[in-house]
Amino acid sequence: MLTIANSAQDAVAEIHDGATVLIGGFGNAGQPMELIDALLACGATDLTVVNNNAGQADAGLALLIKERRVKKIICSFPRQSDSWHFDAAYRAGEIELELVPQGNLAERIRAAGAGIGGFFTPTGYGTMLAEGKETRTIDGRGYVYETPIHADFALIKALKSDKTGNLVYRKTARNFGPIMAAAAKHTIVQVSEIVETGGLDPEVVVTPGIYVDTVVKIEPHAPAATEHEVNQ
Numbered sequence: 013m014l015t016i017a018n019s020a021q022d023a024v025a026e027i028h029d030g031a032t033v034l035i036g037g038f039g040n041a042g043q044p045m046e047l048i049d050a051l052l053a054c055g056a057t058d059l060t061v062v063n064n065n066a067g068q069a070d071a072g073l074a075l076l077i078k079e080r081r082v083k084k085i086i087c088s089f090p091r092q093s094d095s096w097h098f099d100a101a102y103r104a105g106e107i108e109l110e111l112v113p114q115g116n117l118a119e120r121i122r123a124a125g126a127g128i129g130g131f132f133t134p135t136g137y138g139t140m141l142a143e144g145k146e147t148r149t150i151d152g153r154g155y156v157y158e159t160p161i162h163a164d165f166a167l168i169k170a171l172k173s174d175k176t177g178n179l180v181y182r183k184t185a186r187n188f189g190p191i192m193a194a195a196a197k198h199t200i201v202q203v204s205e206i207v208e209t210g211g212l213d214p215e216v217v218v219t220p221g222i223y224v225d226t227v228v229k230i231e232p233h234a235p236a237a238t239e240h241e242v243n244q
Contacts, residue, residue: 014177014221016206017228020050023200027051027165032060034121034161034192035073036168039065042185044169044202046230048072051167058083062121062161064114064188066090066098077101084108086161088117111141116158118191124160125194125223132157166196170219173203174212177221186218193223200226 017023024047027033033051037043052075061082066089067074076082078097090098090109101107112120113135123131132155136142146157168189170179179201181189193199206229 014175014224015226016175017226020046020202020228020230021053023047023202023226023228024050024054024165024167026198027054027056029056030058030060031056031164032062032162034163034166034168034188034196035061035063036166036187036189036192037064037072038184038187039068041183042169042181042187042189043072044167045072047167047169047200047202047228048076052076052079052081057081060084060086062086062117062163062192064088064117065092066095066109068092069094070097074098077107080106082107084110086110086112086117088112088114113141117161118188120158120161121188121195122191123158124162125191128160130157130159161195163192163196164198166192166199168192168199168201170201170203172205172207172212173201173224173227174207174221175209177201177224177227178209178212178217179203179219179221179224180212180216181218190219193219198225199223200228202228202230204230204232 059082063073066085066087067077074097116133116135134153134155137154137156142156148155171182172180201224
């Protein structure tokens with residue numbers, strides 16, 4: 013049964029030390045910033061985080077890494093011009109990185125939700141990313157075996173939910189949300205609006221409510237200046 017939480021803090025209250033957490037978003041698009049802030053406040057540590065990148069500037073996932081709450085990150089883009097908190101933690105040996113090509117990352121998450129035990133892909137074959145993994149030659153081409161990424165929790169952002177958890181997204185904010193919702197044991201979603209059941213056109217529902225456990229309404233607001241911007 014869907015839980016409609018009163019606050020972001022209530023929504024993430026069950027996330028425990030050592031949990032594996034999928035966090036949606038492609039850069040800032042679709043990143044559940046308020047849920048990440050609530051996760052920071054709740055105190056959970058030794059987290060394994062799966063995200064497209066390793067955090068940006070002084071907000072969201074970057075702050076989790078800054079506070080050394082993330083023991084391992086599985087991502088595609090760990091290094092960017094504004095990923096200084098990951099860079100510092102990694103150089104200090106305080107965070108483990110599993111680097112995954114973006115298409116492989118998406119398919120590994122999707123495979124978990126679809127009940128697929130793994131898949132062969134040519135991406136990464138013959139590189140360091142294939143070391144220690146099963147490989148095959150199929151129709152004359154080399155492939156490497158990749159395993160699904162299951163998670164305890166998913167934190168995602170959608171535009172609207174109805175009261176049974178059916179979700180619609182806004183444009184590119186849709187990115188990783190749908191596959192992450194299906195791959196986690198407990199999916200937590202922040203939305204801008206909650207409507208009555210039946211208030212969403214079934215033809216535009218992207219994530220069925222069966223995959224959603226907790227929804228919280230977050231009022232949109234203008235972003236504050238980051239710590240890095242303030243210190244410039």
